[in-house]
Amino acid sequence: MWIEPNETEVNRVQVLNETGKLVRTYPQICDEELLGLYKWMVQARTFDQRALKLQRQGRIGTYAPMIGQEAAQIGSAFALKEQDWMYPSYREVGASLVHGVSMENFFLYTMGNLQGGTSAKNANVFPVQIIIGAQCLHAVGGAWASKLQHENSVSVAYIGDGGTSQGDFHEALNFAGVYKLPVVFFVQNNHWAISVPRSKQTASSTIAQKAAAYGITGIQVDGNDVLAVYSTMQEALKRAREGKPVLVEAVTYRQGPHTTADDPTKYRQNTEVESWLEKDPLKRMKAFMIDRNIWDEELDQKEFEIANEKVTKAFQLAENTPNSKTEEVFDFVFEQKTKQLQEQKSSIGTEGVLK
Amino acid sequence: MTSMTMIEAINLTLRKEMERDNKVVCLGEDIGKNGGVFRATDGLQAVFGEERVVDTPIAESAIVGAAVGMATRGLRPVAEIQFLGFIYEAMDQMAAQAARIRFRSAGTLNAPMVVRAPFGGGVRTPELHSDSLEGLFLHSPGLKVVMPSSPYDAKGLLAAAIRDNDPVLFLEPMKLYRAFKEDVPEEDYLLELGKAHVLKEGEDLTIITYGPTVPLVKNVVEQIEKTQNLSIEIIDLRTITPIDEETILASVQKTGRAVIVHEAVKTGGPGAEISALINEKALFHLTAPIIRVTGFDTPYPVPSVEDDWLPNATRIGEGIKEVLSH
Numbered sequence: 001m002w003i004e005p006n007e008t009e010v011n012r013v014q015v016l017n018e019t020g021k022l023v024r025t026y027p028q029i030c031d032e033e034l035l036g037l038y039k040w041m042v043q044a045r046t047f048d049q050r051a052l053k054l055q056r057q058g059r060i061g062t063y064a065p066m067i068g069q070e071a072a073q074i075g076s077a078f079a080l081k082e083q084d085w086m087y088p089s090y091r092e093v094g095a096s097l098v099h100g101v102s103m104e105n106f107f108l109y110t111m112g113n114l115q116g117g118t119s120a121k122n123a124n125v126f127p128v129q130i131i132i133g134a135q136c137l138h139a140v141g142g143a144w145a146s147k148l149q150h151e152n153s154v155s156v157a158y159i160g161d162g163g164t165s166q167g168d169f170h171e172a173l174n175f176a177g178v179y180k181l182p183v184v185f186f187v188q189n190n191h192w193a194i195s196v197p198r199s200k201q202t203a204s205s206t207i208a209q210k211a212a213a214y215g216i217t218g219i220q221v222d223g224n225d226v227l228a229v230y231s232t233m234q235e236a237l238k239r240a241r242e243g244k245p246v247l248v249e250a251v252t253y254r255q256g257p258h259t260t261a262d263d264p265t266k267y268r269q270n271t272e273v274e275s276w277l278e279k280d281p282l283k284r285m286k287a288f289m290i291d292r293n294i295w296d297e298e299l300d301q302k303e304f305e306i307a308n309e310k311v312t313k314a315f316q317l318a319e320n321t322p323n324s325k326t327e328e329v330f331d332f333v334f335e336q337k338t339k340q341l342q343e344q345k346s347s348i349g350t351e352g353v354l355k
Numbered sequence: 356m357t358s359m360t361m362i363e364a365i366n367l368t369l370r371k372e373m374e375r376d377n378k379v380v381c382l383g384e385d386i387g388k389n390g391g392v393f394r395a396t397d398g399l400q401a402v403f404g405e406e407r408v409v410d411t412p413i414a415e416s417a418i419v420g421a422a423v424g425m426a427t428r429g430l431r432p433v434a435e436i437q438f439l440g441f442i443y444e445a446m447d448q449m450a451a452q453a454a455r456i457r458f459r460s461a462g463t464l465n466a467p468m469v470v471r472a473p474f475g476g477g478v479r480t481p482e483l484h485s486d487s488l489e490g491l492f493l494h495s496p497g498l499k500v501v502m503p504s505s506p507y508d509a510k511g512l513l514a515a516a517i518r519d520n521d522p523v524l525f526l527e528p529m530k531l532y533r534a535f536k537e538d539v540p541e542e543d544y545l546l547e548l549g550k551a552h553v554l555k556e557g558e559d560l561t562i563i564t565y566g567p568t569v570p571l572v573k574n575v576v577e578q579i580e581k582t583q584n585l586s587i588e589i590i591d592l593r594t595i596t597p598i599d600e601e602t603i604l605a606s607v608q609k610t611g612r613a614v615i616v617h618e619a620v621k622t623g624g625p626g627a628e629i630s631a632l633i634n635e636k637a638l639f640h641l642t643a644p645i646i647r648v649t650g651f652d653t654p655y656p657v658p659s660v661e662d663d664w665l666p667n668a669t670r671i672g673e674g675i676k677e678v679l680s681h
Contacts, residue, residue: 085428114461115461117458117459117460117461117463118460118461118462118463119460119463120460120463120464121463126427126460126464127456127459127460127463127464131447131451131452134420134447134448134451134452136420137416137417137419137420137421137423137424137448138420138421138423138424138427138452139424140417140420140421140424141420141421141422141423141424141425141426141427141428141432142424142425142427142428143424144421144424144425144430145424145425145428145429145430146428148380148406148407148430149428149429149430155424167416168416168417168420168447168448171412171414171416171417171420172417172420174412174414174417175411175412175414175417175421178412179409329458331462332457332458332460332461332462333457333458333496333497334457334497334499334521334597335457335465335519335520335521338549338596338597338598339597339600339601340597340598340600
C-alpha cells in the first residue's frame with residue numbers, strides 16, 4: 001500500500017471561535033482559571049510592547065516580540081506543574097513568565113547582562129536557546145533523567161514552525177518515541193521563520209502529523225484560542241507523565257517582526273497581517289469573559305494598568321542591577337578556572353580594560 | 356594489580372564508576388548487547404541493565420544533546436561517539452551546547468558528562484574513522500579534552516573525567532586499544548585533568564606529544580639515544596585542555612629545543628597552540644625553532660598512504676635532527 005502524503009485528516013482543536021463564542025463543549029475550566037489565563041496574557045503583551053519601545057529607545061538590546069502568540073504561550077505554560085521543566089527558544093517571554101521567570105530576569109537578558117541567563121535558579125526554565133531546535137534534545141535528556149530518577153516531571157520543548165526543519169527536532173522526536181519519555185514538543189506555528197513562510201518550511205500539510213512517523217501522538221490546536229491550548233496541553237502533559245510523548249502544534253501568528261532588527265514589510269503582505277489581527281487571542285478571550293459576565297471594560301483597563309506598573313517596576317530593577325563586569329566572563333567557563341583563564345582574568349583591570 | 360590492555364582498562368573503569376555512582380549512565384550506538392564496536396562497554400548492559408547502558412538510534416547530535424539534557428538534570432552520562440570522525444554531526448551540541456551551558460546560565464547549570472570516542476590512525480579504516488579532530492575542541496571554550504596513551508592512564512583519566520563537573524571529551528587512541536598490556540591497579544585512583552606526565556627526563560631536547568603517538572615517540576627516542584650521545588625529554592600531555600603550561604615551559608627552559616608530535620593536521624592544530632605558548636613565555640630560552648611533526652594539511656588519507664602521512668619514525672627523526680642542527 002502506498003502511503004500518500006497528507007492523506008491524514010488533522011482536525012484542529014478549537015473551543016472558542018474568532019469572536020469568542022463557544023464552538024464545543026466547554027472544558028472543565030473554572031472562572032478563576034479563566035481570569036488567571038487572561039491576566040497572564042495581558043502581562044505578556046504589556047511586557048512585549050514595552051520591550052519593543054525600550055529597544056527603540058536604545059535601552060535594551062535586540063528583542064524577539066511574541067505579540068499574537070499569547071494564547072499559545074500562556075495556555076500551554078499554565079498547564080505545567082511546578083516540577084515540570086521548560087526548554088524555551090528566544091521568543092517565549094509569555095510562557096517563561098508563567099513558569100516562574102521574573103520580568104526583571106528577562107529584561108536583564110535583553111540588556112546583555114550575564115544574569116539574564118540564570119532563569120533556572122528560581123524556576124524550572126532553561127536559559128533561552130538561540131540555536132534553532134537544539135533545545136528539543138535537551139528536553140529529551142531532561143525527560144530521560146526524570147524517568148531514570150523516578151521524578152514526576154515532564155520536560156517541554158518550545159519551538160517554532162521553522163525549528164521543525166532542523167535535524168535536532170527529528171532526532172528528538174525519534175528518541176522520545178523509542179524510549180517513551182515524559183516529554184512534550186510544543187510547536188508554535190506562527191507562520192513565519194524570519195522571512196520564510198510555513199509553506200516553504202515543509203511539504204507536510206500540518207506539523208502535528210509529523211508525530212505519526214515517530215510513533216508518538218500529535219495534535220493540532222488553534223493557538224490563538226487560550227482555552228483550546230490550555231485544555232489540550234493538560235491532556236498532553238497527562239499522557240507524557242505516563243511515558244507517552246506528544247507533539248502539539250499550536251497554529252498562531254507572529255503579528256510583529258522576527259526581532260527588532262527585522263522589517264517584515266519586505267516579505268509579507270499587510271492584508272495577511274490584518275486578517276490575523278482579527279483573530280487576536282486577547283480580543284477573543286476578552287469577548288468570551290464579558291459574555292460570561294466575569295469581565296468588563298473597566299476591569300480590563302485596570303488590568304492593563306496593573307501590568308504596566310509591574311513592567312515598569314521590573315525594568316527599574318533591571319536598570320538598577322549593576323552591569324556585568326568583563327572579569328566575570330572567566331568565572332563561568334569551568335568549575336575551576338584553568339591557569340590560562342586565571343591569567344587572562346588578571347590581565348583585566350578593575351575598569352574592565354586591559355591593564 | 357592486573358596486567359591489562361587499554362580497552363580492558365576502559366571497560367573496568369566504566370564498570371567501577373557505574374557501581375560507585377548510580378547516576379552514571381552510558382549511551383551510544385551498539386554499546387549494549389554488542390559491547391561497543393571495540394568492546395569498551397562489553398558486558399556492562401548485562402550487569403547494569405538497558406536503562407543504564409543504552410543502545411541509541413544512529414544520531415550523534417541526539418546522543419550528545421540528550422547527554423547535555425541528562426547531565427543538567429542530575430545524571431552523569433558517558434556518551435560514546437563510535438568514531439571521532441562522526442562527531443561533526445554533533446558539533447553544535449558539543450561546542451555550542453555542552454561547552455557553553457555553564458557560561459550561558461551564568462553558573463546556574465552545568466553538564467558533568469563525558470563523550471568518549473576512538474580516534475587516530477594506523478589501523479586501515481574506511482574514510483572518517485581515523486581523523487584526529489581534537490584541535491576543534493581545544494578551540495571551544497568550556498570543554499576539557501583528554502587523551503590517554505596507556506592502560507594505566509586510561510583508567511585514572513577516565514575516572515577523573517566521569518567525576519569532573521564539566522563536559523569532557525575523552526579520546527581513545529584506537530591503535531593502542533590492544534597494542535600492549537601493563538599493570539593497572541584494581542583500586543580507585545585518579546589522574547588530575549590538566550596535568551602532563553613527564554615520561555622521561557632529558558637535557559638536550561623536549562618532545563611534546565599525547566595519545567596515539569606516545570609509544571611511537573618513546574621508541575624513536577630509545578633508538579636515537581642508543582646510537583647518539585643525546586638526552587631527550589618526553590612529555591605526554593594527557594590533556595590538551597586544560598593544558599599544562601608549567602610542565603611544558605619548565606622543560607623547554609631546560610632543554611632549549613622542542614619538537615611537537617601529533618597526528619592532527621598541522622595548521623591551527625594543538626601544536627600551533629603549544630608553539631605559540633612557548634614563544635610567548637619561553638622564547639629566549641630557545642636555541643632553535645620549534646618543529647611540528649604532524650599530519651599534513653589534507654583530509655585524512657586512504658589506508659595505502661597513511662603510514663607516510665602520519666608522523667612516523669622517519670619524520671620524527673628528521674624533526675629531531677632539524678632542531679638539533681641549530
